Amino acid sequence: MLEKILILLCLSSALAEQPCKPDASDGYKVRLSIKTALGDEAYVWNENEMFLFRATLAFAMRSHLNGQEFDVSNIIVCDETPRVTFWFVVTSPLNTSGLVDKGVVEEAIRMSRNRINSAFLLTDKTLEFIGITPTLTAPVNPDTPPWLIVFGVVMGAVGAGIIVVLVSPLVLKKRKKNEETDEDEEETGVKAVENGSTREGVYNMSFSDDERLTQM
Amino acid sequence: VCLDKESYSGVEERPKWDNKIQYLLTCIGFAVGLGNIWRFPYLCQIYGGGAFLIPYLIALVFEGLPLLYLELAIGQRLRMGSIGVWKSISPLLGGVGIASMIVSFLVSIFYNTIIAWVLWYFFHSFQNPLPWSQCPLNDNHTGYDVECEKSTSVNYFWYRQTLNITPDIETSGSLQWWLVICLASAWCVVYICFIKGIESMGKAVYVTATFPYLVLTIFLVRALTLPGATDGLVYLFTPDWEILKNPQVWLDAATQIFFSLSVAFGGLIAFSSYNSERNNCERDAVLVGVINSATSLYASISIFSILGFKATNAYNSCREDNILDLTNHFELSDQNMTLENYYQWYDYLNSTFPDEVASLPLKSCNLQTFLDQSASGTGLAFIVFTEAVMEMPGSQVWAILFFIMLLSLGLSSMFGNIEGVLTPMHDLKIVPKWIPNEVLTAIICLASFLMSLIFTLGSGNYWVEVFNGYVGSVPLLIIAFFEIIGVIYVYGMKNFSEDIYFMTGSRPNIYWKACWMVISPIMLLAVLIAYVGLQAQKHPTYPTWNPDYELFPQTQVKDYPDWVFAIILLLCIVPVISIPVVALYELICCKIQRSSARAEPTHISFHDNKTGFI
Numbered sequence: 001m002l003e004k005i006l007i008l009l010c011l012s013s014a015l016a017e018q019p020c021k022p023d024a025s026d027g028y029k030v031r032l033s034i035k036t037a038l039g040d041e042a043y044v045w046n047e048n049e050m051f052l053f054r055a056t057l058a059f060a061m062r063s064h065l066n067g068q069e070f071d072v073s074n075i076i077v078c079d080e081t082p083r084v085t086f087w088f089v090v091t092s093p094l095n096t097s098g099l100v101d102k103g104v105v106e107e108a109i110r111m112s113r114n115r116i117n118s119a120f121l122l123t124d125k126t127l128e129f130i131g132i133t134p135t136l137t138a139p140v141n142p143d144t145p146p147w148l149i150v151f152g153v154v155m156g157a158v159g160a161g162i163i164v165v166l167v168s169p170l171v172l173k174k175r176k177k178n179e180e181t182d183e184d185e186e187e188t189g190v191k192a193v194e195n196g197s198t199r200e201g202v203y204n205m206s207f208s209d210d211e212r213l214t215q216m
Numbered sequence: 217v218c219l220d221k222e223s224y225s226g227v228e229e230r231p232k233w234d235n236k237i238q239y240l241l242t243c244i245g246f247a248v249g250l251g252n253i254w255r256f257p258y259l260c261q262i263y264g265g266g267a268f269l270i271p272y273l274i275a276l277v278f279e280g281l282p283l284l285y286l287e288l289a290i291g292q293r294l295r296m297g298s299i300g301v302w303k304s305i306s307p308l309l310g311g312v313g314i315a316s317m318i319v320s321f322l323v324s325i326f327y328n329t330i331i332a333w334v335l336w337y338f339f340h341s342f343q344n345p346l347p348w349s350q351c352p353l354n355d356n357h358t359g360y361d362v363e364c365e366k367s368t369s370v371n372y373f374w375y376r377q378t379l380n381i382t383p384d385i386e387t388s389g390s391l392q393w394w395l396v397i398c399l400a401s402a403w404c405v406v407y408i409c410f411i412k413g414i415e416s417m418g419k420a421v422y423v424t425a426t427f428p429y430l431v432l433t434i435f436l437v438r439a440l441t442l443p444g445a446t447d448g449l450v451y452l453f454t455p456d457w458e459i460l461k462n463p464q465v466w467l468d469a470a471t472q473i474f475f476s477l478s479v480a481f482g483g484l485i486a487f488s489s490y491n492s493e494r495n496n497c498e499r500d501a502v503l504v505g506v507i508n509s510a511t512s513l514y515a516s517i518s519i520f521s522i523l524g525f526k527a528t529n530a531y532n533s534c535r536e537d538n539i540l541d542l543t544n545h546f547e548l549s550d551q552n553m554t555l556e557n558y559y560q561w562y563d564y565l566n567s568t569f570p571d572e573v574a575s576l577p578l579k580s581c582n583l584q585t586f587l588d589q590s591a592s593g594t595g596l597a598f599i600v601f602t603e604a605v606m607e608m609p610g611s612q613v614w615a616i617l618f619f620i621m622l623l624s625l626g627l628s629s630m631f632g633n634i635e636g637v638l639t640p641m642h643d644l645k646i647v648p649k650w651i652p653n654e655v656l657t658a659i660i661c662l663a664s665f666l667m668s669l670i671f672t673l674g675s676g677n678y679w680v681e682v683f684n685g686y687v688g689s690v691p692l693l694i695i696a697f698f699e700i701i702g703v704i705y706v707y708g709m710k711n712f713s714e715d716i717y718f719m720t721g722s723r724p725n726i727y728w729k730a731c732w733m734v735i736s737p738i739m740l741l742a743v744l745i746a747y748v749g750l751q752a753q754k755h756p757t758y759p760t761w762n763p764d765y766e767l768f769p770q771t772q773v774k775d776y777p778d779w780v781f782a783i784i785l786l787l788c789i790v791p792v793i794s795i796p797v798v799a800l801y802e803l804i805c806c807k808i809q810r811s812s813a814r815a816e817p818t819h820i821s822f823h824d825n826k827t828g829f830i
Binding site for chain 2: 031032033034035036081082083084085136146147148149150151154155158159161162165166
């Protein structure tokens with residue numbers, strides 16, 4: 001009789017100290033994909049890595065709940081698989097049989113997610129807490145959209161090109177006109193002298209001084 | 217009676233090409249356009265790959281080359297734009313030139329909108345990461361934007377962030393300012409190339425006509441080094457001979473050749489009118505036609521290498537998603553199941569745990585399905601290709617190269633369209649002489665820009681499809697038909713042969729004569745009737761992007777409302793109405809003049825300032 005009561009007591013106490021089980025109401029499932037993330041440089045998952053995980057999680061709980069001294073022993077892990085998935089629950093340091101609320105654990109993990117990821121050289125996708133969605137990084141939105149800059153450069157070049165092409169023939173024409181008036185004045189002067197010196201042959205009206213006046 | 221040289225003494229100095237290469241590059245650039253990149257590969261794909269080349273080459277030989285040779289020859293001989301040429305041949309045919317001008321104008325309006333879209337993507341290719349690779353967050357930052365999640369980020373960028381498209385054509389939306397400034401820059405680029413007429417354009421084509429070939433080669437070399445390229449090529453060129461029994465294939469081949477060569481726009485006539493008179497236009501026509509088709513083929517090789525790579529990537533990620541689901545469910549070790557042993561694992565798991573495997577949301581991954589996803593037109597360029605570019609290392613470089621190539625292709629075709637508008641305006645002599653050419657070009661560009669603002673509305677893409685489908689199709693077929701009848705039967709085959717003898721030194725041989733007199737007109741008529749018949753069979757519909765549709769992201773097919781249908785009919789009829797109108801007008805005028813002239817002994821010749829041969 002006594003042995004039966006003892007066995008029952010042992011069993012119940014053993015059962016009572018089984019807070020971690022799959023689908024625990026206050027526990028989370030963790031999935032690691034080490035080979036996917038690191039390829040050839042993947043490390044082997046062993047006891048030491050598990051210890052690091054528990055220590056990192058204790059750190060996260062400590063950072064979130066300031067004052068409560070979480071220890072590695074507060075993080076209980078179970079149901080490990082070759083996939084490298086396992087369940088964990090967090091016990092409170094003030095009351096070892098009581099579990100910390102799921103929501104509190106989630107907040108703690110969210111806060112320190114980056115640190116937890118870096119401890120294992122993993123990312124949000126390769127170190128998954130099933131049920132805790134990673135916060136999405138907002139796409140970078142610079143003040144001046146880059147496309148406007150490129151647009152400005154291209155349009156500036158095109159606009160400058162249009163102005164240059166339109167204005168340069170006018171400028172050239174003006175310059176030519178000035179040169180032509182100078183040249184013509186010289187020509188008529190020279191020709192008049194030549195014709196005047198020979199004074200033979202037919203007087204060519206086209207090179208008279210009237211030319212200079214009509215040029216204006 | 218042939219034209220003789222003395223009649224040209226009074227004609228003003230016509231601009232000339234700097235050299236033969238410029239002329240050839242301009243014609244090739246005009247013929248080779250966006251359709252070679254995004255229409256021909258699609259047709260090849262859906263019509264059984266290698267087998268499609270047979271109707272395509274037959275159409276080229278019997279329809280494309282004769283029309284091309286005809287246009288280049290009359291342009292070179294009569295040395296005027298499309299209106300002047302047709303008025304010279306017969307005043308009754310003056311309407312053909314006007315029709316060409318109207319079609320060129322309408323096409324240039326929507327074509328430049330496509331260039332504006334290319335510019336928009338080009339400006340956005342200078343960012344890391346590319347803007348179409350990520351979905352934006354929704355308003356309270358808890359997840360991604362709903363529309364983007366349901367479709368893909370590439371679709372979202374095209375339909376929402378570029379076009380800001382409305383659910384159907386009746387909802388016009390407002391002017392999208394970013395598209396307006398892209399459109400303005402597109403018109404400015406066209407203007408600067410056209411400022412000095414063919415002097416400036418001739419220099420621009422050295423770049424715009426040759427750059428696409430360079431980019432296609434670069435893409436081809438790059439794509440061949442990517443996995444899956446050969447799958448794409450094998451898929452493209454595997455012939456399906458059964459497809460030749462389908463008459464739709466022959467119709468599409470004929471229309472593709474016709475629209476690809478850009479005949480009946482008047483641009484080719486204008487370009488060849490700037491040639492010297494004794495130029496071998498026969499060789500030019502064959503060269504341009506063959507190079508155009510060869511470019512289509514080359515482009516489809518490049519495009520399909522890239523698409524093969526994209527399909528392989530999609531197939532691999534489909535399988536990898538399945539692998540992840542299976543690995544997670546069965547708690548297998550990470551990376552134990554890979555792409556190589558996927559099928560063995562799957563068979564094993566399916567045989568041992570069939571119920572569990574069936575309960576998982578596994579996708580069926582088939583490479584053929586991914587290769588079958590075809591797209592043409594803007595869908596190919598802005599959705600499929602941008603997605604492919606994202607997966608290539610160094611995406612920005614490839615995106616920039618691709619969009620500069622599209623820009624070059626579009627610009628060189630725009631030159632032909634604008635030329636088809638400007639040269640007839642000079643011929644019509646409605647522009648007073650004191651307006652310099654630069655100002656006239658500026659006025660045309662400004663007017664076109666203002667008209668093309670319709671395409672920057674929310675429903676702009678739907679309107680582009682309307683214009684693309686109806687302006688750039690039936691009117692061109694009608695104009696080409698009248699062109700060939702006009703030259704061969706009104707002007708006379710004999711006169712035309714003599715002109716060609718004058719220009720090239722030899723008369724056209726039996727092949728050309730047979731094509732011009734019999735084969736090409738019959739083919740054109742058959743294509744026209746079949747095309748109109750097919751269009752008229754069902755009420756025209758169009759695909760819309762409607763986020764509220766139950767089956768979103770599939771496009772919802774809607775009917776065109778009646779007022780849009782009326783506009784479509786107008787777009788088909790208005791260009792070609794000028795042909796009978798002008799003919800009637802000339803007949804009436806001629807009769808009136810003749811009856812009044814008979815009353816007087818001395819009469820003024822009706823054609824005194826035209827090259828008189830009637």
